[in-house]
Amino acid sequence: MGGTMAGDLRVRPATLHDRPAVERLWLMFRHDMSEYQGGLPAADGTFRGERVAAAFTGDGWAPYLLTCGDRLAGFAFVRGLDGPVRVLNSFFVVRGARRGGVGLRAVQEVLRRHPGRWEVAFQRDNTGGAAFWHRVAEKVAPGEWSRIERAVPGRPELPGDLWLSFTVRR
Incomplete structure (x- = not known):
């Protein structure tokens, strides 16, 4: 099923009208990430949502919505657009759309x-x-990317995150 979805993929800027849908996708993303980052949802079933709020401020951020046909497939948050380095702050593809090229195509477009x-x-x-992410780096910057480990700010109990750095050319 995933392979046919990649052909229907659309990546578009998320609007304020999309925010409720992005917030629901955010819950799925945070649930997936809780396996690696720990943390449980709050009493109301939500996870911290400052990144969602920040993504929709427009201050150096850009939120994107991923769709396959008329169905939601995921989202991407970019930050640092007002600085020298862009950061793919959050990237999520729903499980039903994974393993068929949707994620790779979507991230390349973003x-x-x-x-x-x-x-x-x-x-x-x-x-x-x-x-x-290693496949992505090699696809967009073949042989010209690097990887380092950095501590997770404010979370000394967690292993460090791995960071890939590369340049996307016009």
């Missing part, structure tokens, strides 16, 4: 919209994510 220096972080223990 990256191409903002040429320049990029950084992407992921959790060392997230082996599937690590393999995906």
Whole structure:
């Protein structure tokens, strides 16, 4: 099923009208990430949402919505658009759309919209994510990317995140 969805993929800027849908996708994303970052939802079933709020401020951020046909497939948050390095702050593809090329195509489109220096972080223990992000780096900057480990700010109990750095050319 995933392979046919990649052909219907659309990446577009998320609008304020999309925010409720993005917030629901955010819950799925945070649920997935809780396996690697720990943390439980709040009493109302939500996870911290400052990044969602920040993504919709417009202050150096750009939120994107991923769709396959008329269905939601995920989202991407870019930050640092007002600085020298863009950061793919959050990237999520729903499980039903994974493994068919949707994520790779979507992230390449997001990256191409903002040429320049990029950084992407992921959790060392997230082996599937690590393999995906290494494929992305090699696809967009063959042989010209680097990886370093950085501590997670304010979370000394967690292993450091791995950060990939590369440049996306016009």
